[in-house]
Amino acid sequence: MALERWFRRQRPTRGDDDATPAGLWVKCSACHTQLYRKDLVAHHFVCKECGHHERMPVTARIAMLADEGSFEPWSGAVRPVDALGFVDVEPYADRLAAVQQKAGRPDAIVTGAALIEGERVALAVMDFQFLGGSMGSVVGEEIARAAERAAEEERALVMVAASGGARMQEGALSLMQMAKTTVALEGLASRRLPYVSVLTDPTTGGVTASFATLGDVIFAEPDALICFAGPRVIQQTIKQDLPAGFQRAEFLLRKGMIDDVVPRGELKRRLATVIGLLRAGAAMAPGTLPAGA
Amino acid sequence: MALPFEKPIADLEAKIREMQAYADEQQVDLTEEISLLQQRLERLTRETFAHLTRWQRVLVARAPGRPTALDHVAAFVDGFVELHGDRALGDDPALVAGLGRVDGAGVVVLAQQKGRDTKENIHRNFGMAHPSGYRKAMRMMEMADKFGLAVVALIDTPGAYPGIAAEEQGQAWVIAESIRRMSRLRVPAVAVVVGEGGSGGALAIGVANRVLILENAVYSVISPESCAAIRWRDAAEAPRAAEALKLTSADLLEQGVVDEVVAEPLGGAHKDPAAAVAATAAAVRAALAGLRGLGGDEIVRSRAERFRHMGRMLVDSA
Known part of the structure; x- marks a missing residue:
């Protein structure tokens, strides 16, 4: 099985299931109910008491969405570099090395083919656990390559976003990934291939302001924080309290910014349904549209 | 009003003025002395500006008296006609749009406008656009495509405005949409960072075939202050953040983010605004001329190519 092979490849580094607290029992971060860890994992990291959606490790997400044994990884052939020699309280290069070791992958994204x-x-x-899911050159490149290969192979693109935004340690080059990912999506558009974006907690900054909100269909997970500027930044700017539920998935649904809020348990079915519908167009002859049409 | 590091320059200038006044008053010839001081002044200014720290460049980019986007527009656009409104929510004075001519050919102008004083700054929201501003920009991009007009975008913003209404109206969505809309332009686009290129709010009108930057302008993924607040947990560390972010024109040229640096007059654009806007005008004209004659497909393809290859990484050959 491809997925198992991929899991094996991660060894001996620790898999990202370690992102959840170790031990038999874990506490729901919303209602604080003690949950049996195996149950929480079996419920796709959704609290069975209150329905709160905990952040989900990448491997579990792929296992949840991809048909069994169908996932074939594409990503991993590009690795980040510290192009700016960025140092804050700790050198970026050291941070990268530590998080790569922990995550067992070169950067904050996994892409691949799936059913x-x-x-x-x-x-x-x-991968939000990887430097806050921030987008530097490699995340941008993996997204661009995935979009281009999807177009070549006549596949729809499903993006599960989770990110603090552009990675400041790579400076303006990170900012440019917003444009890079956007232009790389054009091949899908011109071949009439669906792009469905799933916004999960949290999706913010330059990721929200580029490929993540360019989906033909945009879904969000319940209560996910989705924004351009984070709540703290806004509070500091306007010096006012923010309305309840501000920038949460349900709020954005009411404001008309997303197509629906989809509970995790229904996500796979919903993705398959809309992709199937978007590919069922019989009104137009098959062919390609010019970019920009 | 001098920037902190300009104090020695300002002092010397004052001394020269004083000496000139004394000479005039007392009818004495101090030409030689004054000329010597002026040479010293030029040396000092040249020295100072050749060795500015990145943070000092940020201060120059934001300096009062620096030509605003519309000051530049006045210098290279003939017969500028402002067009207002996004046809949906309102009109955003932080992002000015309009039509005009450059070397006889029609252009669409997009300009992020900071105020020249406090009152105008409040009106312009300090150059921080709301979704309405980006919607207006996109409407003008449509117009540019429809009528075959080149787009000239002048970037000068701390960033897209972070406020409640802005978020409710989809600030992230319009920036993403504007990036896409601009990347699809079948007409040539030239962008010039004239002051501050603040993150996504700047890039929204920065997806151009040629991206220019003024010598003392900056372009960054995040403001030094915000970066410092996050990485050092102290906004006062902004000077260190500016160093780390490598956000100056020379840095950006080296990174391949910009194609060309427009030299500023000695002492910065705020020292000699007329010379600064003239230099920008010449550079924009040359950039537009260089793109003339390209077909729509080629324009879209080469622009996409430019951005597709942005970034630094190691590629496994396997």
Whole structure:
């Protein structure tokens, strides 16, 4: 099985399931109910008491969305460099090395080919545990490559976003990834291939302000924080309290910014359904549209 | 009003003025002395500006008296006509749009405008656009495509405005949409960072075929203050953050983020605004001329290519 092979490849580094606290029992971060860890994992990291969606490790996300044994990884052939020699309280190069070791992957994203209820997709999943899922040159490149390969292989693209935004340690080059990922999506558009974006907690900054909100269909997970500027930045700017639920998925649904809030348990089915519907167009002859049409 | 590091320059200038006044008053010839001081002044200014720290460049980029985007527009656009409104929510004075001519050919102008004084700054929201501003920009991009007009975008913003209404109206969505809209332009686009290029709010109108930057302008993924607040947990560390972010024109040229640096007059654009806007005008004209004659497909392809290759990484050959 491809997925198992991929899991094996991660060894001997620790898998990202370690992102959840070790031990038999864990506490729901919303209602504080003690949950049996195995149950929480079996419920896709959703609290069975209050329905709170905990942040989900990348491997578990892929296992949840991809049909069994269908995932074939694409990412991993590009590795980040410290192009600016960025040092704050700790050198970026050291931070990178430490988090790479812990995560067992070169950067904050995994992409690959998968089937979702039989629909052929390219699946990209961002890793919030990896430097806050921030987008530097490598995350941008993996997204661009996944979008381009999806177009070549006539696959839909499913993006599961989770990110603090552009990675400041790579400076303006990170900012440019917003444009890079955007132009790389054009091949999908011109071939009429669906791009579905799933915004998970949290999706912010330059990621929200680029590929993550350019989906033909945009879903969000319940209560996910989704914004351009973070709540603290806004509070500091306007010196006022923010309305309840501000910048949460349900709020954005009411404001008309996303297509739906989809509970995790229904996500796979919903993705397959909309991709199937978008690919069921019979009104137009198959062919390509010019970019920009 | 002098910037902190400009104090020795300002002092010397004052001394020269004083000596000139004394000479005039007392009818004595101090030409030689004054000329010597002026040479010293030029040396001092040259020295100072050749060795500015990155943080000092940030201060120059934000200096009062620095030409604003519309000051530059006045210098290279003939017959500028401002067009208002996004046709949906309102009109955003932080992002000015309009039509005009450059070397006889029609252009669409997009300009992020800071105020020249406090009152105008409040009106302009310090150059921080709301979603309405980006919607207006996109509407003008449509117009540019429809009528075959080149787009000239002048970037000068601390960033897109972080406020409640801005978030509710989809600030992230319009920036993403504007990046995409601009990347699809079938007409040539030239962007010039004239002051502050603040993150996504700047890039939203920065997806151009040629990206220029003024010598003392900066372009960054995050402001030094915000970066310092996050990375050092202290906004006062902004000077160190500016160093780390490598956000000066020379840095950006080296990173391949910009194509060309427009030299500023000695002492910075605020010292000689007329010379600064003239230099920008010449550079924009040359950039537009260089893109003339390209077909729509080629324009889209080469622009996409420019951005597709942004970044530094190691690629495994396997």
